[in-house]
Amino acid sequence: MNWRRASLGVAAALPVIALLAWGMTRDPKDIPSPLPGKSAPSFALSVFAPGQQPLARTVGDTVRLADLRGQVVVLNFWASWCLSCRDEHVTLSAVARQYAGKPIQFLGVLYNDEPVSGTAWIKEMGGQSYASLNDPGARTAIDYGLYGVPETFFLDVHGRVAYKQTGPASAQVLARVADSLLAVAEKDGAPTNRNR
Amino acid sequence: MKRAVRFVVVAALWAGPLASAGPGQGAPAGAPPSGVVTPAADSALEARTSAVASQLRCPVCQGLSIQASPSELAQQMRSVVRDQLTAGRSPADVQAYFVSKYGEWILLSPAPRGINLIVYALPILLVLGGLLVVVLAVRRWTTAPADSATH
Numbered sequence: 001m002n003w004r005r006a007s008l009g010v011a012a013a014l015p016v017i018a019l020l021a022w023g024m025t026r027d028p029k030d031i032p033s034p035l036p037g038k039s040a041p042s043f044a045l046s047v048f049a050p051g052q053q054p055l056a057r058t059v060g061d062t063v064r065l066a067d068l069r070g071q072v073v074v075l076n077f078w079a080s081w082c083l084s085c086r087d088e089h090v091t092l093s094a095v096a097r098q099y100a101g102k103p104i105q106f107l108g109v110l111y112n113d114e115p116v117s118g119t120a121w122i123k124e125m126g127g128q129s130y131a132s133l134n135d136p137g138a139r140t141a142i143d144y145g146l147y148g149v150p151e152t153f154f155l156d157v158h159g160r161v162a163y164k165q166t167g168p169a170s171a172q173v174l175a176r177v178a179d180s181l182l183a184v185a186e187k188d189g190a191p192t193n194r195n196r
Numbered sequence: 197m198k199r200a201v202r203f204v205v206v207a208a209l210w211a212g213p214l215a216s217a218g219p220g221q222g223a224p225a226g227a228p229p230s231g232v233v234t235p236a237a238d239s240a241l242e243a244r245t246s247a248v249a250s251q252l253r254c255p256v257c258q259g260l261s262i263q264a265s266p267s268e269l270a271q272q273m274r275s276v277v278r279d280q281l282t283a284g285r286s287p288a289d290v291q292a293y294f295v296s297k298y299g300e301w302i303l304l305s306p307a308p309r310g311i312n313l314i315v316y317a318l319p320i321l322l323v324l325g326g327l328l329v330v331v332l333a334v335r336r337w338t339t340a341p342a343d344s345a346t347h
Contacts, residue, residue: 034299041297112268138272145297146269147255 033145035161040073040153041143042066045133048115049108049122054100057131063107065159072104072181073155074174077141078132079113080121082149088168089125092152095174097129103157103185104178108132111141111149154178157185245278248287252277252294253304261304 044064047057078085096106110118122128152165249263254270262270280290294302306312
């Protein structure tokens, strides 16, 4: 056996095997968003599902991101046809209620769906504490580089995207990110006891 | 005097239609008013939209461009491409917009710079390496009988 030739073959094959092995450890669906750290895309969307007191908004009102400056914003993209959205709905709704009275806004954004279907879904799910907005033509979704639903964006008090959650958000993730952003907001001197 | 008045009236009759033609008087007969999209302009816009959309990956598909995909999101993204081109943005601007939202992943052909160069260089290097192996092997086969004959 030619040891020199064999070792050359192994040396040539090893990088390829290592590259393939590294590829196997990666989730092809986990595509990093370039948005965190950047200014959040602005939007002006109308409310189609009002939410519940004390977080309720009037149906038909326009919510502008620019008007929410100084508050943490949790933007959850969802759809009535999305099965994973069912998994996180109760958690999101409960966490939003827990944070009522703090400078944080939870908002749903309907993705590729009809408001009628969205409203029926919310009713079927037992209600939703925060308001949901309609996004015709998915313009805001595309502005946020959406791949699918659910996806949740956390915006800091300065209007920057701080974190993006792909897939259902757990109560732990929601609380951890919200608390850290609220802590930064308090440190920066943002109001700490504001509802809307 | 009468002749002078008649001259002024005739001159006014001639000048009137020309003045009312305004800035568009140089346009060819039958040209549509500005702002109206002609079929030619429409097809040109569609061709430019198609060219840009063919380079952008559909986020909800497997290896399809937003031009080739029938998905709702791809259609909406094509609509964004068309609107941005209509607004006067260049194809490079539109591509940059999508890269700023989705990252370079959105490009079906990554930009040939940095680590992306591997994708472009590796096939060439592999072909050259293969050719080298073939050349060496052929030389060895062709020279081997002569060598063995001398021993």
